[in-house]
Structures are given as structure tokens and as C-alpha cells.
Amino acid sequence: MMKIHIRLAEPFWRAVGQRNLDIELADGAQLSTLLTTLQARYPSLKGEFDEAPPIIFVNEAEADANTWLTDGSHVHFVWPIAGG
Numbered sequence: 001m002m003k004i005h006i007r008l009a010e011p012f013w014r015a016v017g018q019r020n021l022d023i024e025l026a027d028g029a030q031l032s033t034l035l036t037t038l039q040a041r042y043p044s045l046k047g048e049f050d051e052a053p054p055i056i057f058v059n060e061a062e063a064d065a066n067t068w069l070t071d072g073s074h075v076h077f078v079w080p081i082a083g084g
Helices: 011-015 033-040 044-050
Strands: 002-007 019-026 056-058 075-077
Touching: 002 011, 002 033, 011 044, 019 033, 033 044
Parallel strands: 002 075
Antiparallel strands: 002 019, 056 075
């Protein structure tokens, strides 16, 4: 098992009730597994992700669903915004 550290930015953390989470996943999991796990545990988070898909960073590098996670990975979910 590996421990993944999660940081949820505004507004995603409100769906969960906290900004920081630790989730355990099986060794060799991809980001897609983490997304499925989070949305199963926090159904309201699925609605937030459907409304505004987050930009996701793993260890400070932008990631996609196929990104491999390792023990101690830091995953940050950021709300996509545009400025002008």
C-alpha cells in the first residue's frame, strides 16, 4: 500500500469538508484510480469535478489520468480559472 497526500483547492475542498486528505492506494496505482476512489468516498466531489474539471498536479508537475503515483506522492487539485 502507498499513502497519497491530497490538497484540494477552492471550491473542491468544500465538497469534502477539508483541504488536506491522505488516501491509501495499492502500489502501482495511477491517478485514474485516485480519482475513482475520491469520487466514491465523496460523491459531492464528483459533481464538482463534472462541473469544472480540475487541473491536477502530482508532485508539482501537471498530470493526467494515466500518471503513475508513488508512495508519498502529493496531488493538488486546482480549479481551472481564466483571467483577463
